[in-house]
Amino acid sequence: MRIHYIKRVALSLCAAMSLGLSATSQAGQSVTNAQNAQAEPLTPPYSETFADESFLESYTIIDSNQDGTKWEPYFGKVQISYNSELAMDDWLITPALNLEGGKMYSFSVNILTGNGTTQETFEIMFGKDKTPEALVNPIIEKTSIAHTVYKAYTGTISPTESGIYYIGIHGCSSADTYSISVNNLTVGAAAGASTPSAPSNLVVNTRTNGELKADISLTAPTLDLNGQDLTELESVKLMRDGNLIKTFSTPEPGSELTFVDEVPECSRYTYSAIAVNASGESPAVETKAFVGTLEPSDPTGITLVETSTPGEVTIGWTPVTTDIRGNNLDPEFVTYRIYSEGSQSNLLFSNISGTSKTFKALDDTSVQTFVQYSVVAEAKGGISNYVYSPLLPIGPAYSTPYHESFAEGKASHIFGIYPEDYALWSTYTTEESEIESQDGDNGFLGSEGSYSEDTGTFDTGKIDLSGLTTPTLTFYIYNNHRRRRSKQ
Template identity: 25%
Template sequence: MAQVSLPYSQAFDNEQAFKTFTVIDGNGDGTTWAYDDLNYQAACNRNSSASADDWLVSPKFHFVKGVKYELKFSAKTVQDGTTEHFLVKLGTSATDTTSFSQTLIGDGSADNSYSAKNYSASFTVAEDGDYYLGFHYLTPRQTYSSGLGIDDINLTGSVEETKSSPKAVSGVTLKYDYSGGLTTLKWKAPTQFEDGTDISSPLTYAVRRVGSTDYLVNGYQGTTFHEQVTLRDMPASSVKFGQALLRYAITATCDSMTSAVAYSPFKVVGTPDELPYSETFSDGTIHHFWGESHTGHGRWGEMAVSNKYTHDSDGGVFNFTAAANDESSLGFSGLISLKGASNPVLSFWYEYMNSNEDEADTLEVQVSKNGGEFTTLTQVDVNSEDNLRSWQHAEVSLADYVGSDFIQVGFLIKSHTGTTCIYLDDVDIYNQVGKDLAVTDVSHPGRLRTDESRKSVVKVENVGADAVAGSSYTVAVKANGRTIGQAEGRDLAGGSSVEIEIPVTAPVVLNSDSVDYYAEVDFDGDENLTNNSSDTIRMAVALPSLPRPNNFVAVAATDGIQLNWQQPDAPRATSTAVTDSFESAPDFTISDWGDWTLFDGSKVGVYGVSSCDFPNNGAPQAFTVFNPTAAGASDSWKAHTGNKELVSFSAVGLRSDHWLISPTLSGEAQTLKFYARAYSKSYEEDFEVLTSTSSVDTSDFQSLASAQIKKDNAWKEYSYDLPAGTRYFAVRVTSEDAFALLFDDFTFVPDSTGAQNVVLTGYNVYRDGENIAALPSTTVNFTDASAGAGKHIYNVSAVYDKGESVLSDSQTADIADGITVVNTEKADNGQIYDLQGRCVRNVNVPGVYIRNGKKFVVK
């Protein structure tokens, strides 16, 4: 480890700074010191099953006998309400903890996670040599988890103990020439020592970049410093998304005494991002350069949170949480180019929370132009009673900055109490035109059906400046490019949005068990077509199990395309019950899966499992496919059979309205069975069973029975007789202020294995995906005389009194080429049929025949 010169300061501004320290996991429990990028400190979490024994060892220093050294640092807890203990020692090895024999602080403790506690220690060494500072975290084992954070380490040394250090430099300015990379750093020299006496001896200065321990100059005598620096000169570890923060630290030295560190303003260097700009902070990560500056310990930072705390349900926000009274923090973007924009607009969402609502905090939107100072553009009224604890949208014009080389946007929070918390999400900058509609969200069924409609809800936002009449646009849902549902729009003012419900049905002509599914808006005169469609997802299709026509063939003849097929196989005559234990369902999904449908009527967060970390924990939901092993949960969550179960966590603050809707049933009278239990005996859990004869829409269900679980958490089988005509059953959880209701092993007869009491009524004929004929059930051939020249794809389906089958295999016929002629086939090559569907033993008679669904010609 390289030797570090004094004066030394470490604010842990980035992970690279943390990596200059050595970490020793003394008890080998895998929980030890790491970089805390939310609080910009070195932090060690404590394992609740073991006492802490972890060392954070500084870089190497060369100490001299007779010099008095002064150590200062701050410490705080990771979780509030705990007391964490540590020692600070001096040693001669970075890896041998037994070398730390000189104690500097023997009774260190921290008991607050908001306000850090400052520590200092003066010491000398007995011999000249290389030494290391060791921060030894050693809190005894506790039943709860917490940890210790160390920050703002400063170390100075002086030969004469009676001398005072000079005051820090002041008036630091930083100019950066973005065209050539020349930095000009200026400061004012201190005129007094810390004890108030005047400085009469010469001053020298040390300058380094923040984030580096290497001095650019040391012993420098001027008060203006120049450096030619570009992004290539910055450490690779400090470059994020093609940009980096440039800031300097300056100390003054007089009579061998060194001042505290003074910091320059900051500049961001690199290549500006282009419009449209979007930052979602998904999963607590950034996708562009972001930085912050602060007073106190509260500061902006990206943070991973449960989806229920985000605006866009992507697991991340930009967060400021106050650590003490009267703090402020500026969170700022990197460089953003407005090139080509005539009307740029900043859009963002925020949620403000403050338990002390009498103190008015402020949130200012600030802008820096071409690397200049940040100035306030507008102030957001976060204190409005209507805005508290709910997501609010703000939109700010950036038109005044058109023509700039680049800008930066900043969010300055001024907090007056230690209880302030604010989230930012979905920060967007785009060029706003007059007419611009965007599809911003789509909620969709877990699976499409061919025999009934499902609901898709499409969110359309007017991101243009002009109001839009609903009659001027339509919204369509598409599968494999084919429209499967469409609705007329609704009136939208500029900046507003609407959710449009669209019934969707998968036509059998899609002929696939999965499709590319998306929504799009068609707006006459839209000036921006790049946001008219949603992302495409792969959507499952529940295909009908009705028998389809057999041995379909299509050939070209002189009078058109001749189509021939055989009648379908007989429908199933018996039913078979199935048991679904959800072992094949995706872990922790809260969306529809397979043929099951979920509906959350509560639409609020639920009580999660605080001791576990798993997707959608606490998010608004009806049910989740819970895998206790994958969640790291205890055996108290064990499923009835297998590894998985369904869990309905209770809604927070109101009665649950959580629906689980079955796959399509056979329609015959049958008995439904399943197992259920409450997680805890301490809560009363309620549910009811309902049936529907038509669709999965909750308004179509009628209550069949209800149940209540009191002071019991054992698995119990429930059984219900479903009347004939039932197409779906539903389990609706209605518990109030409870915790969790568990379900497993549903036994029933689905449509896919039920007896098919159907009557064949006819056939549909398709050419190139379009229905060209509807035929009676007695007809098993058709001639298409209207097909144009070229190749065509044909299919046929069987139509029953209860629906339509899937399509037959596709056949291709070519009008231009005619029928391909092959040699005479022998009868022993497989069963052979003529075009009337008759099985023939010999093929001596010239004509067209079918074998294994393929045509051949005998001459």
């Protein structure tokens, strides 16, 4: 993983050179300035995804500790990596922003770290120049985090006077950590101080009963961006993937708001909400959630029996009531498929409701054969694993006396093996095994495993024992490991 970071540095330096960047050293720090910087300051709203390397044309990158490791593009984000001996001291600075004094600007950025337990530290500041010395006004105070999924970190920018400002993200982790990754930096439009703060407690709970619905709750804000009590709200707007799905009109500040959202398909969605009053729109609160059902858990309790009708079988199973994560799943929304011979390609029946299926399994009822099937549970979220039924011999039973010697390595009766066993049974001849058969007919059935705990199972076909007073089973075994024969 650490070599992986070193390779990335080399690639990014080449990219920087192709964009015509210049590297200088100022006051004990390495500065990368974009020569194609914006001629005019940008007026928010402003956003940068860092999805490609074009941001290098307008951002300033400062390697304050001059260790050669600095903020750089990496697979659709911008990232700073560790130094084994030096603490991070690296800045990523936005283009010039034209901000109005007395206004407030919402700020948001998504951040993740390279490890879920190792703490990384950052702070986000703003100021009137793109230098660490000028970036002294906090947007987000120094914060230590450890999470490997993106989380949004938010704050507000409140300049006291109008002018040109810059925002700097300062990576300041301890030495020998991992990395900090950033994407989706946004600065909202200018808002008055009495603009609402963001709604809170946005929670999305998917229904696990098969419905493509989510139960959403959130809390209307109680304060404005200046920390004063709100007296009124025009609305709270709820969005899914940026599209408005519900407007709560004139809600009371601090009130609990609920909504049931019906989605078009099982998928992961981004929900966000803003509050609105006469002064403007609040910053957004955002969360991501999977809505819909997940794959059902595997069927259990599979049975396979022959009915009284020749060649007909009934396969049954226990109803599936949970998804793969153990959430409750209404059996009403679960159907089943049946595949032949344990196969994942030969579909026999689908869209089966209930917990059993009776069907003709054998056309020629004069010959005994084994059958086996797979059962699959299906819901809107997908399908379960294929689960085998037992092997079942159907057709006329063999009469007694019954004798099978596997002469010449071939069976004269059917027998069934379980392919999932580790010690698989198979027929052998003396020539291929270098083991003499007990009765000298050049054939036997054997099982071979790799480890002492490996097991294997085989089944004979049906044998008619009617009329026998004391049925007796006799067989010979030979253990190749112990070189011993015995009769049982």
